[in-house]
Amino acid sequence: METADAVVIGAGIFGTSIAFQLAKRGAGRVVLVDRSGPASGNSGRTFGQVRRHYSNELTIRLANRGFEVLRDWSEEVGVGDPGYVRLGYLLMVPSGSVEACMGNVELGRSLGVDTTFVTPEEIAGIEPLVVLDGVAGASYEPDGGFVDVTKMILSWLAAGIGRGLSPMLGSAVTAIDADGDRVLGVRTEHGAIRSPIVVDAAGVWGPALVEPLGVRLPISFIRLRMARLRQLASGPLLRTAVTNAAGGLVMRPDRGPLALAAVYEDEVPSAQPPDLDRADDPAFEGLVRRALAQRVPAYADAAWEGTVSGIYDATPDWHPIIGWAPGMEGLYLALGWSGHGLKLAPAVGEVVADEILGREPLIDVSALRAERFEEGRLMRLAYGPGARA
Ligand SMILES: Cc1cc2nc3c(=O)[nH]c(=O)nc-3n(C[C@H](O)[C@H](O)[C@H](O)COP(=O)(O)OP(=O)(O)OC[C@H]3O[C@@H](n4cnc5c(N)ncnc54)[C@H](O)[C@@H]3O)c2cc1C
Numbered sequence: 448m449e450t451a452d453a454v455v456i457g458a459g460i461f462g463t464s465i466a467f468q469l470a471k472r473g474a475g476r477v478v479l480v481d482r483s484g485p486a487s488g489n490s491g492r493t494f495g496q497v498r499r500h501y502s503n504e505l506t507i508r509l510a511n512r513g514f515e516v517l518r519d520w521s522e523e524v525g526v527g528d529p530g531y532v533r534l535g536y537l538l539m540v541p542s543g544s545v546e547a548c549m550g551n552v553e554l555g556r557s558l559g560v561d562t563t564f565v566t567p568e569e570i571a572g573i574e575p576l577v578v579l580d581g582v583a584g585a586s587y588e589p590d591g592g593f594v595d596v597t598k599m600i601l602s603w604l605a606a607g608i609g610r611g612l613s614p615m616l617g618s619a620v621t622a623i624d625a626d627g628d629r630v631l632g633v634r635t636e637h638g639a640i641r642s643p644i645v646v647d648a649a650g651v652w653g654p655a656l657v658e659p660l661g662v663r664l665p666i667s668f669i670r671l672r673m674a675r676l677r678q679l680a681s682g683p684l685l686r687t688a689v690t691n692a693a694g695g696l697v698m699r700p701d702r703g704p705l706a707l708a709a710v711y712e713d714e715v716p717s718a719q720p721p722d723l724d725r726a727d728d729p730a731f732e733g734l735v736r737r738a739l740a741q742r743v744p745a746y747a748d749a750a751w752e753g754t755v756s757g758i759y760d761a762t763p764d765w766h767p768i769i770g771w772a773p774g775m776e777g778l779y780l781a782l783g784w785s786g787h788g789l790k791l792a793p794a795v796g797e798v799v800a801d802e803i804l805g806r807e808p809l810i811d812v813s814a815l816r817a818e819r820f821e822e823g824r825l826m827r828l829a830y831g832p833g834a835r836a
Pocket of ligand 1: 456457458459460461462480481482483484485486487488489490491492493494495496497618619620621648649650651652653656671672673756757758759782784785786787788789790791
């Protein structure tokens, strides 16, 4: 039987960040197990947008630290780069959400975020392609943009190997072993690994792995589809990442004439993750084109390059679960990212590694423990339930 000092399940953005930070701290042999390859889950299907507009201090602090790591990647990671593209980020709100938006802007500013509340006239100066009907204002963050999540994951992997990180790819974890209320390790398709620490970072598939141990997590699953668009050669190019809270269109430029657009559909949350892949269908294309025609008409006739389908793992307060599993010593949970977690991943890796090693983390994440739901201590959401968080 193989042995490890820690096993991390899932080579998505969270598992890899955590495994890298454990290795960086000299945690010994850290085995990162994935049933497929790096970034093969939702991390390979994300919108990739980064911003720091949030409703509470803890999440802003995690996002702030995430930005520092993106900026100082060579120093912090030493291998590769995060593919960060600075576009500016606009969250456009209707009149009913102006107060919430201004409150978040104020909170962000008090924590060092470069952000302002802008009027419709100012929005038009920042991003001339958006139609402003029903928009009362926006929060604007010049540093918002997107990252290349696959690059981040591969960079962390490369930096971790040689410091004790040992990837075990193409091998599914079939069970987490425990003796009473203590984990013993994991069983995989290719044998067992004995380890005093097991981190469940298996994304939307993570809750099912801990359920046999009596750990039940209030996470439901929602599909989100995104359109990949190519602007026509003669068309003007969007230059800012735009979220339209007054309608539901989320859009950002990608490289060159490419763009990504998501529209929230009326998906009913499910108790089990749906299949990751879902074929294109004309109804989705129609939905996206109608939203574009209303809000960014310059892209209404953009070429349709395809659909990317992903799954949100949503908790009741749309914030993640980070912490030791209640009642199971040695089992650590990093799940429930609720559609907005990726920008938190660099900081989460550091915090989780410190907690596992018994060190005081840079940011106190105890408000994100799984127990908060039963205790009624939910995280604050200025805009109500949703990935806007
Ligand atoms: C469509 C979409 C758009 C998003 N847009 C944004 C955004 O713009 N900004 C933002 O901040 N966040 C965004 N998010 C959220 C963020 O991208 C995800 O929360 C994040 O990528 C999830 O990472 P993960 O590591 O938890 O999961 P995953 O990337 O899914 O990784 C989990 C891994 O676990 C592996 N695995 C599963 N079961 C097993 C098993 N039994 N044994 C071994 N391995 C297993 C899988 O193969 C997978 O590689 C978005 C999410 C989605 C779905």
